Amino acid sequence: MAPYIAESKRNYVFGGISSVAANASIKALAAIPSIDSEAVQQRLDRVRTFYELLNLPFESLLGFIAEQEYFFSAKEYLSILKVNVPGREIPMDAERRISQILSH
CATH class of the missing domain: 1.20.5 (Single alpha-helices involved in coiled-coils or other helix-helix interfaces)
Known part of the structure; x- marks a missing residue:
């Protein structure tokens, strides 16, 4: 295409x-009705958190990554930048800044 x-x-x-x-x-x-399985609840929480991160301003995203470095993998954090969210500005050096936080 x-x-x-x-x-x-x-x-x-x-x-x-x-x-x-x-x-x-x-x-x-x-x-989805309330599910008692702890594993399913954790997966749903990860999905909700990922969606919330998509809507954060970039500087707030950096703050989350600094506090929750291991919540998602580096690849997952970088994939957040690739989603085009209307109104969210991603600086040119965004990948470098995220990689720098994750390398500490």
Whole structure:
């Protein structure tokens, strides 16, 4: 698809779809009845936390990573930067700054 559709148009189409998909996913997660399994609850908590991190401003994300360095892997933290969230600005040196925190 990439050779046929300009990047700005791809971002427009799929960026709009991603927010709809995220909202639908959150509603589906909220609709799951109370589950007693500790392992399932921990996985759901990780998903909720990941979604919340997507909506944090970058500086707040850095603060979370500094406090909860091992909550997610380095790859997972860096993948948060790749999600295009409307209104969230990611600095050019974001990956370097996150890697620097994780290397301590």
